[in-house]
Amino acid sequence: MALNLIERGTHESENPIELSLREAFEFLKPQLNPPFTLKVLTQEEYSNLNKAIIFGILTQPHLAKVHIKHLHAINTDGYCFFTCMLIKIVDEIYVKLVDSVKIQLIWVTKEMLNVLAIGFDKLLVALLRQIISGDFSEGNLWLCLEMVTLFLANWDCLLEEEPSVLNKGLYVFLRLLTDHYRVQSIPMMDALKRMEVEFCVRLLREQFSLCLKIGRDLIRLLQDLVHIPEFKMIWKELLLHPGQFRVEGFEDISQIYRTKTPSSYFLLRITPEMETKLRFLLTHVKFGTQKRYQVWFAKKFLGVPERETVLIDIVRFICCSVHASSEITQPDILPRWAVIGWLLKSCRKSYVEANLKLALFYDWLFFDETTDNVMNIEPAILLMVNSIPKYIDVTHTLLEFLLIVVDNYDIERKEMISKGVSTALSTLVKKGIVGSLDVLTRCDLIATVLREMLGKLVLVMQGTHSKNLGPSSIIHDMSPPPFHFLSSSSGSQHPKRVN
Structure with missing residues (x-):
């Protein structure tokens, strides 16, 4: 049975990204099983072997740990090419990926975070962008739950290595909470909302100086969440006791009003496909x-x-x-x-x-x-x-x-x-x-x-x-x-x- 990354119709042509990865996998399949033959690779050989390993990890869950060990053994660029390829997959074909491949994609993302691969922060942002506002389908809520779990589980690492990713996560999950609190009848929603609240409140209380970098749109997002007890308390302190946030020089929310939100934050709630179509328009x-x-x-x-x-x-x-x-x-x-x-x-x-x-x-x-x-x-x-x-x-x-x-x-x-x-x-x-x-x-x-x-x-x-x-x-x-x-x-x- 052929291994596939994406779902496609009978008469639909193969996606160029999938085709490139599959061809590398089929050509190098004999080299993907231990014992591995380690040698100095040309740039083309290195790129093709990375592609083959990516395809193997995404389509062969039972061999994923073998493939990741192989990747660690051949790595010479800080996993830069590997991570860039993962970002390309997320940006261009995530919505078409079969469910088992999406599960493996999250798994390998965690592996890249564990080794602090070059570009892991961009990979996290790419995945955040695939969470669609107002979409309560099982697949979308699953991705949201996986990402907020990842952020909480790797809190100290992210804070030390790439704190700006926490900012972006805050922007995304504050925005999603507004939608999620309008829905009551979906089983996984309660657990998801609890984790989103936990992440957002923790960042607001422990790292408010980071949160301030979002600018005035932080207030726009928070105003929709005041009915949630945890955020109501944050509002109370913002208005009456701003010193509680332990940020030198922060005395009033008017200072947040005056800070323009960087344009990069607005991309976080627009999928790459949607962005492309809007820019074309x-x-x-x-x-x-x-x-x-x-x-x-x-x-x-x-x-x-x-x-x-x-x-x-x-x-x-x-x-x-x-x-x-x-x-x-x-x-x-x-x-x-x-x-x-x-x-x-x-x-x-x-x-x-x-x-x-x-x-x-x-x-x-x-x-x-x-x-x-x-x-x-x-x-x-x-x-x-x-x-x-x-x-x-x-x-x-x-x-x-x-x-x-x-x-x-x-x-x-x-x-x-x-x-x-x-x-x-x-x-x-x-x-x-x-x-x-x-x-x-x-x-x-x-x-x-x-x-x-x-x-x-x-x-x-x-x-x-x-x-x-x-x-x-x-x-x-x-x-x-x-x-x-x-x-x-x-x-x-x-x-x-x-x-």
């Missing part, structure tokens, strides 16, 4: 011809209702990680704002729509021209402006959301947020993203009260009305500063504090 598809591509994308990645939460991750990715020059030099290419408008219209659940809007505007709230990138805030303004007049409901609901957020997202830091949004508006005009804000402030199709509220922000922007934008009460409680905004069927936004 935004660099090769002509504006006006995108419908069939969008239909394909939705069927491929959004076909299951529970997966709708990935829309939030996609919006953050588009805003903060896709800054292609083609958007400016080729005006006929599908713009980012149009893709986000389509994603917004794709929302069927009110809480997903609300969090998608927050993801779209998040960098506005704390915008600092000296440290933030104007491209992060460009899609939101262009979506509002270009939706007039044909899709005025989009303009209206986005503007309404933004203005309510300014007043209510964090009442104790309202002045900071007002300044951030005002700076964002000023920068968008100054950089020529929009010629003027008159298109919004003087649009009769927009409610008068919204135009007046926007006018106040414009005055702040102009420096003539920097204080006293309206009465606000200071609330001292144990709730997180952020609000959730739940959309009603009419599109109106109503703030609701999570207690």
